[in-house]
Amino acid sequence: MTAKSVLVTGGAGYIGTHTMVELLASGYDVVCLDNFSNSSPEAIKRVEKIAGKRVTTVIGDVRDREVMSRVFKRPIDGVIHFAALKAVGESVARPVDYYGNNVGGTLALLDAMHERKVQRVVFSSSATVYGIPDKLPIAEDAAVRPVNPYGHTKAMVEQILRDWCDARAEHAAVSLRYFNPIGAHPSGAIGEDPHDVPNNLFPFITQVAVGKLDKLTVWGNDWPTLDGTGVRDYLHVMDLARGHVTALEYTFAHTGCATVNLGTGRATSVLQMIAAFEAASGKKIPYVIGPRRTGDIAACWANPSLAQQLLGWQAKQSIEQACADGWRWQQSNPNGYRS
Ligand SMILES: NC(=O)c1ccc[n+]([C@@H]2O[C@H](COP(=O)([O-])OP(=O)(O)OC[C@H]3O[C@@H](n4cnc5c(N)ncnc54)[C@H](O)[C@@H]3O)[C@@H](O)[C@H]2O)c1
Numbered sequence: 001m002t003a004k005s006v007l008v009t010g011g012a013g014y015i016g017t018h019t020m021v022e023l024l025a026s027g028y029d030v031v032c033l034d035n036f037s038n039s040s041p042e043a044i045k046r047v048e049k050i051a052g053k054r055v056t057t058v059i060g061d062v063r064d065r066e067v068m069s070r071v072f073k074r075p076i077d078g079v080i081h082f083a084a085l086k087a088v089g090e091s092v093a094r095p096v097d098y099y100g101n102n103v104g105g106t107l108a109l110l111d112a113m114h115e116r117k118v119q120r121v122v123f124s125s126s127a128t129v130y131g132i133p134d135k136l137p138i139a140e141d142a143a144v145r146p147v148n149p150y151g152h153t154k155a156m157v158e159q160i161l162r163d164w165c166d167a168r169a170e171h172a173a174v175s176l177r178y179f180n181p182i183g184a185h186p187s188g189a190i191g192e193d194p195h196d197v198p199n200n201l202f203p204f205i206t207q208v209a210v211g212k213l214d215k216l217t218v219w220g221n222d223w224p225t226l227d228g229t230g231v232r233d234y235l236h237v238m239d240l241a242r243g244h245v246t247a248l249e250y251t252f253a254h255t256g257c258a259t260v261n262l263g264t265g266r267a268t269s270v271l272q273m274i275a276a277f278e279a280a281s282g283k284k285i286p287y288v289i290g291p292r293r294t295g296d297i298a299a300c301w302a303n304p305s306l307a308q309q310l311l312g313w314q315a316k317q318s319i320e321q322a323c324a325d326g327w328r329w330q331q332s333n334p335n336g337y338r339s
Pocket of ligand 1: 013
């Protein structure tokens with residue numbers, strides 16, 4: 001039997017690289033399409049080295065119809081769609097770029113898939129679609145009320161995929177609402193490589209630990225949480241990567257549209273995360289308390305039971321493991337893929 005072939009858009013990015021490793025390990029052929037706007041070709045070389053297999057790489061933009069029709073000349077059985085802009089603050093300043101890339105890019109992808117009768121897609125959504133949750137943990141039937149343009153792009157694409165599935169009985173889509181991915185592949189060869197000062201807590205901590213940044217600012221210690229700092233659901237990126245393979249397999253066995261949280265169901269505060277990282281790395285993380293950031297929320301964690309029921313997926317790795325793996329990546333690559 002020939003291996004199934006998967007197109008991974010945005011495959012050179014943080015979550016894409018880890019997912020490509022898992023896809024190759026599961027026996028899929030992988031075609032990666034990336035414009036390298038937030039990543040580098042070196043990331044794909046590392047994936048190939050870890051997997052001991054080749055990735056077919058196409059450099060280009062999902063919005064470029066000529067590139068897309070070239071990509072789909074080869075047989076593609078399913079698509080995992082990561083390509084997007086992802087910085088919440090930037091999305092407030094540059095909404096048109098975000099709608100154009102994230103929503104426009106998905107429409108161009110679905111058009112190209114239609115031409116070649118490719119009927120399965122797994123989409124990177126985000127817990128950001130929930131906005132400020134009414135209750136915790138958050139299940140998939142909670143209200144979708146994004147509070148920034150980035151979150152709106154994710155909610156819009158989810159809606160587009162529901163309509164796309166309603167239009168044809170053969171269509172299958174899974175929107176995965178990720179909580180907070182952290183950590184790296186255990187080899188330390190691939191990991192998160194932010195080009196600017198990191199927006200997210202975990203890469204900020206690892207950059208402080210490696211001496212690239214002086215100290216961490218904790219945004220608020222007066223939130224209504226166990227220790228006053230923000231609480232999130234941190235998920236090992238390898239668990240998340242495995243979740244994509246499971247979701248893709250689901251689209252091979254089912255039609256219609258599913259929307260599923262990928263999280264651990266565990267709540268961790270900023271101070272708890274700092275302590276876990278210090279224990280895993282043996283490094284002290286100096287921090288100061290700053291004001292709350294506008295747009296931040298007190299707490300957000302998943303009810304992950306639908307993922308278990310529908311996909312048979314469950315997060316397996318601990319925060320401690322994620323800290324150890326993320327630290328290994330940062331230590332061996334202090335300047336990311338430019339190291
Ligand atoms: N990292 C997170 O915390 C998080 C949380 C929830 C959802 N997501 C979503 O998961 C997906 C992947 O996130 P990530 O953290 O790996 O981000 P990333 O920026 O590391 O990866 C995105 C990749 O897409 C590429 N890309 C962007 N626009 C493109 C375009 N128009 N054409 C081709 N390639 C393009 C970038 O070069 C990059 O390699 C994104 O859709 C993001 O919104 C991420």
